[in-house]
Amino acid sequence: MMFQWQGTQPVTLRCIDKYRETDDSVSIKLAALDDTQRFDFKPGQFINLGVTIADKREFRAYSISSLPQTNYLQLTVKRVNQGRVSNFIVDKLAIGDEVQALPPTGNFNCIDHPPLPRSSGTKVLLISAGCGITPVFAMAQHWLTQQPEVDIAFVHIARSPLATIYYDQLHTLAAAYQQFQLHLLLKHRGNSNCHQGRLDAAWLQQLVPDLKQRTVYLCGPHQFMQDVQRYLTALAFDMNHFYHESFTPSASTTAEVTPQNAPAAKVSLNVPAFGRQLDVTAGQLLADVLEQAQLPLVIACRSGICGSCKCKVNQGTVHSSSQGPLTPAEIEQGYVLACSSTIETDLDINIG
Incomplete structure (x- = not known):
């Protein structure tokens, strides 16, 4: 069931x-x-x-x-x-x-964004660092068990074998499936048969010479992901075949940023469903204000990714740095992400 x-x-x-x-x-x-x-x-x-x-x-x-x-x-x-x-x-x-x-969600998945067959077959390149390995590991298992025709190159970055999440499972998959090529690039290799070094464009080209024939899925810390995208661009990779995810907030989604046209003044925040009216300062992050007021809003990723902190602005304006999970219809109706929105004027909102 x-x-x-x-x-x-x-x-x-x-x-x-x-x-x-x-x-x-x-x-x-x-x-x-x-x-x-x-x-x-x-x-x-x-x-x-x-x-x-x-x-x-x-x-x-x-x-x-x-x-x-x-x-x-x-x-x-x-x-x-x-x-x-x-x-x-x-x-x-x-x-x-x-x-x-809360229910599973996320646009970064291999069903909504499947790898496209090329002249050389259906090939993917999974790139991850740290805990970013978790979603691409799930994708790899899916293809191995459900679509064995998919050729998988898996590049993971870690400090050492002992610091590599799923180290044994990855080597087991590499030994069991010919279509699974594992490349661990470690800062400290120890006695393992892994590569040692820091990922750059040259390493990508060396580890996966046919990367231009693959669909790339990337997950890891924010700076790591920015670096990898820069390497791919330098290698003239077609970014139409590139997908990424990150739960590491960028500065623009975590800092309290006051837009240039927002007055540094007190404004009011009205949440009528809960009978609350709050005095706040223009430029504050909406999620922080709601959390401090102990209002029942789920604030999970804090990166503008998951959509759990969706609110509807009935009156007033906010400055939003991310609208990723929102549909065009929701944006038109006034929905915003509290974790990515700073308050500009008096607000009247619905949450939940």
Whole structure:
């Protein structure tokens, strides 16, 4: 039986397994309370996971690394410096604990953006660093089990073998599938048979000489992704065959940026559904204001990616740096992403 999500409302899942991947990361498996139910999603997508810390529910976005049609969702979580949720999951979440989750979502997946066949066949290049390996690992497993004709080159960047998430699983896949070519580029190779160095255009060309014949899927830290896009451009790669994802916020989506035409003055924020009227300062991030007021808005990725913090502006204006998950119809109706919108004038909004 397929698991039924409750619209946009969080559902309860239970942690049924937890194990360490590296010194600073763990994988967890989450199942429905009726653990016979199976989950459907598109490989590469993520869920917004909610945990309760000090009597406050916190949501963050984590990619799914397991395959669809199984009775659990696997997430891999890496410790982040001062990361409130990631550190709680790594250190304190236990088997049997219950968490909250929103439905799988995300445009970065291999179903909505499948690799296109070329004259040399259907080929992909997966590039990742750190915990960015999770969505592309799910894609690789999908192609190996469902579309074995897809030729996969997998380039992953890490510090060392011990710091490489899924190190053993990757080598197992490379040994088992001829169409899976693994290239680990490590800062400290140790005694492994991996490559050592820092990724650049020359390394990409050396590791994957036919990269121009492939569809590229990229995930990792923000600066890493910017660097890889620059390398691909330098190599004259056709960016129409390029897809990427990142949960690392850029400065433009996390800083409080006051548009030049916004007065540095007090304005009002009205949330009529909750009977709240707040005095705020123009230029503040809408998500921060709503969170500080303890209004029930899910703020997960904080990067303008997941869409969980969608609000409707009935009156007033905001300056938005990201509209990625919103449809043209939603934008026309006045929806914005609170995590990517700074307040310009008096506002009247709906949340939820």
